[in-house]
Amino acid sequence: MYDELTPVSRFGRMVADERARRRWSMRDLCARASLPMAPATISRIEQGGGTNLDIAVKVATTLGISLDSLATRPACVQCGDSPPPGFTCNACGTPAISFTEGGRRP
Numbered sequence: 001m002y003d004e005l006t007p008v009s010r011f012g013r014m015v016a017d018e019r020a021r022r023r024w025s026m027r028d029l030c031a032r033a034s035l036p037m038a039p040a041t042i043s044r045i046e047q048g049g050g051t052n053l054d055i056a057v058k059v060a061t062t063l064g065i066s067l068d069s070l071a072t073r074p075a076c077v078q079c080g081d082s083p084p085p086g087f088t089c090n091a092c093g094t095p096a097i098s099f100t101e102g103g104r105r106p
Contacts, residue, residue: 009048011056016046018063032061 026039
């Protein structure tokens with residue numbers, strides 16, 4: 001799933017996955033990242049359209065993950081190292097991450 005994507009597309013896919021795990025709208029992500037832009041910018045990022053480094057850093061920081069983890073290939077190509085809430089990946093055995101503590105990855 002993630003292994004065939006370009007780095008820009010992988011970044012967009014992982015932003016979309018992380019945002020969805022938190023059940024945030026695109027508008028929520030913009031507000032939490034203090035980005036004075038339209039949710040259409042988040043949509044463009046998630047569809048692999050890319051963005052500038054300043055916005056990418058704000059998005060990654062807001063999602064509580066390092067920018068390099070968004071742009072690098074995950075170890076598990078099935079779940080992207082992050083299965084959906086309530087699930088454990090059958091391929092790698094990784095359990096879902098809980099975001100109950102401040103909305104950040106442990």
